[in-house]
Every structure is written in C-alpha cells, then in structure tokens.
Amino acid sequence: MLKQCTLAAFIIALAGCGSSSNPKNMENNTVTPSTPSTPSTPSTPSTPSTPSTPSTPSTPSTPSTSPSNVDVVPVYSGGYFFTGDGKNGNLNSASNLDSLEIDGKKLSLVLGNEIHKEKKLTDSTFGVYAARGLDEDYAISRGKITPDSQIPTTGKFNYKGDAFYGSQRLGGWVDGKSSFSVDFNNKTVDGNITVASHNVNIQLPTATISGSSFYGGSDRTSWVRGKFYGENAKELGGIYEDDVNGSAAVFGATKQ
Numbered sequence: 001m002l003k004q005c006t007l008a009a010f011i012i013a014l015a016g017c018g019s020s021s022n023p024k025n026m027e028n029n030t031v032t033p034s035t036p037s038t039p040s041t042p043s044t045p046s047t048p049s050t051p052s053t054p055s056t057p058s059t060p061s062t063p064s065t066s067p068s069n070v071d072v073v074p075v076y077s078g079g080y081f082f083t084g085d086g087k088n089g090n091l092n093s094a095s096n097l098d099s100l101e102i103d104g105k106k107l108s109l110v111l112g113n114e115i116h117k118e119k120k121l122t123d124s125t126f127g128v129y130a131a132r133g134l135d136e137d138y139a140i141s142r143g144k145i146t147p148d149s150q151i152p153t154t155g156k157f158n159y160k161g162d163a164f165y166g167s168q169r170l171g172g173w174v175d176g177k178s179s180f181s182v183d184f185n186n187k188t189v190d191g192n193i194t195v196a197s198h199n200v201n202i203q204l205p206t207a208t209i210s211g212s213s214f215y216g217g218s219d220r221t222s223w224v225r226g227k228f229y230g231e232n233a234k235e236l237g238g239i240y241e242d243d244v245n246g247s248a249a250v251f252g253a254t255k256q
C-alpha cells in the first residue's frame with residue numbers, strides 16, 4: 001500500500017518540477033504561429049450573356065383558292081354575236097357565263113357538244129356555238145370591255161391573234177390567224193384573216209374607232225365590227241361577215 005502511495009507522490013513531484021521550468025526556455029520553445037495567408041479575392045462572376053431573340057416564324061403562304069387546272073374566265077360586260085341566218089347585234093348583258101338568250105333562244109356556253117370552237121384570252125373569249133335543236137351557229141366575241149376613258153388617243157399598235165373562219169364552200173369552221181394595225185391617232189383599225197390550210201387571205205374593211213367599239217364596211221356587202229377588251233385596250237375581238245361570198249369569221253387578238 002505504501003509503495004503505491006510513494007510512487008504516486010513521485011509522479012506528482014516530477015509533474016511539479018516540469019511545471020517550474022525556466023520561463024526563458026518556455027519563450028524559446030514557443031512556436032510563433034504563422035501569419036495566415038490573405039484569402040484570395042473571389043473572381044467576379046461573368047455577366048451572363050443575353051439570350052438571342054428567337055426568330056419570328058415565317059407567315060405561311062395563303063393557299064390558292066382555285067385549282068391550277070381550272071380556266072380563269074374573265075367577267076364579261078358585253079360583246080357581239082352573229083348567227084348563221086344573218087342576225088347580229090350587241091351583247092349588252094353578257095355577264096352570265098353559262099348561257100345567253102338571243103331572240104328568245106337559249107344558247108349554252110358551257111363546254112360540251114354546243115361549243116364548236118372556242119378561244120380564251122386574258123380578258124375576252126371568242127368562239128362558235130350551236131343552240132341545241134337549232135340549225136344555225138352563233139359566232140360570239142365577248143369580254144371585259146375597255147372603259148372609254150382607257151382607250152388610247154395616240155399611237156399605233158399591232159395586234160395578233162387567232163380566228164375561226166367559216167364559209168358555204170367549206171361547209172364548216174376552220175382555225176385561222178388574225179392580225180390588226182390599230183391607229184389611235186386617226187381612229188382606224190385595219191385587219192387581216194388568214195387560213196393557210198385553205199389558202200384564205202381576207203383583207204377586212206377599214207373600221208373606225210368610236211369609244212371602245214369599231215365598225216367598218218357595209219351591211220349589204222361585207223362588214224367588220226368589234227370591241228376593245230381589258231385594261232388600256234390590250235385585246236380586241238369581233239366578227240366579220242361577207243354576204244356576197246357567204247363567209248364569216250370571229251376573231252380575238254392581243255396588243256404586241
């Protein structure tokens with residue numbers, strides 16, 4: 001028991017001696033703490049890039065309202081007709097595109113067996129038609145008549161186009177060509193109808209321009225009458241009849 005106490009006292013004494021060491025030695029042995037490093041300044045965060053403005057979506061094109069294989073038919077405001085039995089006159093109410101009523105007879109203008117021949121230009125149409133159940137043919141020129149205010153007052157122009165020519169000798173209608181020289185200075189129209197396959201070459205009577213119409217010749221022999229169609233008289237069309245030789249033609253032409 002005693003030995004244990006003595007040993008304990010000795011351990012305590014050593015501890016006391018250690019605690020009374022020279023202060024100088026303590027100072028020399030004291031470790032000076034290192035100066036802490038200055039913390040690095042955090043980098044300034046980069047400014048976020050402005051997002052790009054999304055592109056405006058393109059406006060879809062408006063679909064066509066009419067099929068491409070459908071003929072565009074002009075609005076008709078008038079024209080002329082001529083029948084195989086010698087009647088002729090104005091079509092002042094030719095806005096109905098499907099049929100006409102002439103002298104109380106209904107004439108269909110839709111495609112079918114009532115149309116012999118037909119040619120469409122931009123603002124006018126001409127052709128040869130048959131009234132169902134009737135023997136005579138109808139030669140018709142019709143279209144969007146040029147307003148008088150748009151008829152040129154000066155200048156000379158050539159018009160070229162097509163024609164349908166018929167005669168008693170031929171017994172029917174054949175395809176031909178038409179050409180015209182229009183002098184707006186002197187208000188005259190000179191025209192020519194040719195059918196190369198039948199050696200036909202007809203010099204039409206000189207016609208005089210009056211407003212949007214022109215007429216020349218004599219009702220007792222041969223005559224030509226027609227109208228200007230479209231903006232600024234860009235087309236012309238009409239009818240020719242030769243009572244002496246029993247022939248007729250319907251034509252349409254475009255300004256060159």
